[in-house]
Amino acid sequence: MQIFNSSGECAPTDFSQSVPWLAGLKPGALAAFAGLCQSKSLGEGQSIFREGAPCNELYILESGRVKCYRxxxxxxxxVLNVFDRPGDTFCIASAFSTGRHIVSATAVTAARLYVLELDDARCLAHEQPSVMLKMLIAAGNQMNHLAMLAGDLSLKTVTARLAKLLYERAIKHGVRNGKEIHLRRDLLRQEELAALVGTVRVHISRALTGLVRAGGIKLSRQTIHIVDLALLERLGEER
Amino acid sequence: MQIFNSSGECAPTDFSQSVPWLAGLKPGALAAFAGLCQSKSLGEGQSIFREGAPCNELYILESGRVKCYRxxxxxxxxVLNVFDRPGDTFCIASAFSTGRHIVSATAVTAARLYVLELDDARCLAHEQPSVMLKMLIAAGNQMNHLAMLAGDLSLKTVTARLAKLLYERAIKHGVRNGKEIHLRRDLLRQEELAALVGTVRVHISRALTGLVRAGGIKLSRQTIHIVDLALLERLGEER
DNA sequence: CACTACCCGTAACTTTTGTTACAGACAGCT
DNA sequence: AGCTGTCTGTAACAAAAGTTACGGGTAGTG
Structure with a gap:
């Protein structure tokens, strides 16, 4: 695990490429925004913030993958959220409410972030309603995800949650029957799957072979082959 | 279960009293806002919307209690959220992201709502950044709650979650050692507690007597007496 | 007051989940 | 190739949570 860290102001041109939701901004506003942001590099496994710590920044992903977890x-x-698309914005919740982090965040891969001081974010909110609206949409998406997760954790069985996870991943990556999910490449050890699904490693192993027997997937070395996407969807919806 | 339903435009004066977070608005803006809102009455147990239905409204609580659940x-x-303070705003998530309800909502008691068309809400966002900011804060609070809930569901035992619930309720109502929580008055049957904590009725019964034995509470007819608040807090934090 | 419907406590049982332990497979390294 | 550390599959066991059943209390109703 390497730890390295650098920071500095960042140029407006960076944004236009890596933060899609700033696209509509006027050049002047973009520059102003850029001036407020610090750029930050993180090594694989490096912690961004921890539960309980005071929170006065907002984070925008430039590259890499970040997880929020308790x-x-x-x-x-x-794991509560995974952010891996450039422009993904996180820590909205704590930033705009309690002032304390309620979850921890860690860079899963090496990553680059834009960091925005909370006070600046609030100013921005007043001056650029469209930006604010984007944030509200981002918050909405994350809330939806959390609501689903909470519901599933309490109402569904581990196997169902796993099936759902695989189904969603497949859809997200455009994987159809017969194609595969590369676990190793996606840094998905069983330990990670367990943290996503809300259980322990051993159980994932059992559930996976369960899904194999059911005919939904096939397992080989570092990959999960999707055999029957529709079946996975069904298993993920029932209890 | 009575069902009755009425609606109509509402006067600006309503707001100033029952929606605290509109306090800072200029009279003109307030009037404009009021003009956009419909008022709606709901009977006890009446459904507001259901999971899966399309979503094009935002709801602001005027009075009563509402639960969101899956x-x-x-x-x-x-149960994912309970709203019982006038001004509580819900359905932010679906409204500003998917366009479909991801949870269901029901009036637990008779209730009155202000209903705001989504398009209007978006306009409002542009014209009244301060309102938008309030919504973002509301969204943040709800996200925090959901993140906690999801974490607790996966990492804590039922008894711990129950202890935590009781602790938080006690704090919220300013209850100290020796005081009680009226279950019946708060419409909290064990069935309800179970839905809040993410388990089944029978388990709540067991867990409650467990907490009695531990010395945290005492039970009598329709009330829970808080015996040791600190103990409840502790039990709610450990696993 | 008596009846009824609902709610709660308890118990026995089943299912699901978590824990511990261990051996085989694989990847990376020298 | 051989060594080492990490990841996986399996099994046996323990604990937690869900299911079913039932009797007794209480509030509300006629």
Whole structure:
């Protein structure tokens, strides 16, 4: 695990390429925005912030992958959100409400972030309603995801949640029957799957072979082959 | 269960009293806002919207209590949010992202709502950044709640979640050691507690007597007496 | 007051989930 | 190739959560 860290003001041109939702902004406003942002590099596995710490920044992903999670005293982890598309904005919740982080965030891969001071974000909100609206939409998406997650955690079985996860991943990457999901390439060890689905590693192993027997997937070395997407969807919806 | 329903435009004066977060608005803006809102009455138990339905409104609570929840095919229910303070705004997530409801909402008690068309809400966002900011804060609070809930569902035991619920309720109502929580008055049957905590009725019964034995609470007819608030807090934090 | 419907406590049982342990497979390294 | 550390599959066990059933209390109703 490398740790390296650099920061500095960033140029407006960076944004236009890597933050889609700023596209509609006038050049002047964009420059102003850029002037407020710090750029930050993170090494793989590096912590961004931890549960309980005071929060006065907003983060915009430039590249890489970041996870937000909560963890128990015993060391189990529940991933709440994964951000991997440039422009993904996180920490909206804490930033605009409590002032304290309620989750932890870590760079899963090496990553680059734009960091926006909270006070500046609030100013921006007043001056650029369209930006604010984008943030509200982002917040909405994340809320939806969390609402689904919470519901599923309480109402669905581990196998169903896993099937759903695989189904959604397949859809997201445009994978159809017969294609595969590269686990290793996506940094998805069973441990990671477990944290996403809300269980422990061993159970993932069992559930995966369960899905194999059901005919939804096939397993080989580092990949999961999607055999029957419709079946996965169905299994993910029932309990 | 009575069902009655009425609606019509509402006067600006309503707002100033029942929606605290509109306080800072200029009279003109307030009037404009009021003009956009419909008022709606709901009977106890009446459904407001259901999971999967298209969503093009935003709701502001005037009075009463509303729950947002997801339910399984077998009929179990996971409550995600409860809104009971005038001015509480819900459905922000669906409104500003997917356009489809991802949860269901029902009036727990008789209730009155202001209903704002989504298009109008978006306009409002542009014209009244301060309103938008308030919404973002509301969204932030709700996200925080959901993140906590999801984490707790996966990482904590039922008893811990229940202890935490009781602790938070006590704090919210300013209840100290020796005081009580009126269940019946708050419409909290064990069935409700179960849906809040993410389990089944029977388990709540067991967990409650567990908390009694631990010395955190005492039970009598329709009330829970808080015996040791600090203990409840502790039990709610550990696993 | 008596009846009824609903709610709660408890118990026995089943299913699901988490824990511990261990051996085989694989990847990366020297 | 051989070594090492990490990841995976399996099994046996323990704990937590869900299911079904039932009797007893209480509030509300006629």
């Amino acid at each position: 963890s128990s005293l015993e060391g189990r982890e529940q | 339910s399984s095919l077998e009929g179990r229910e996971q």
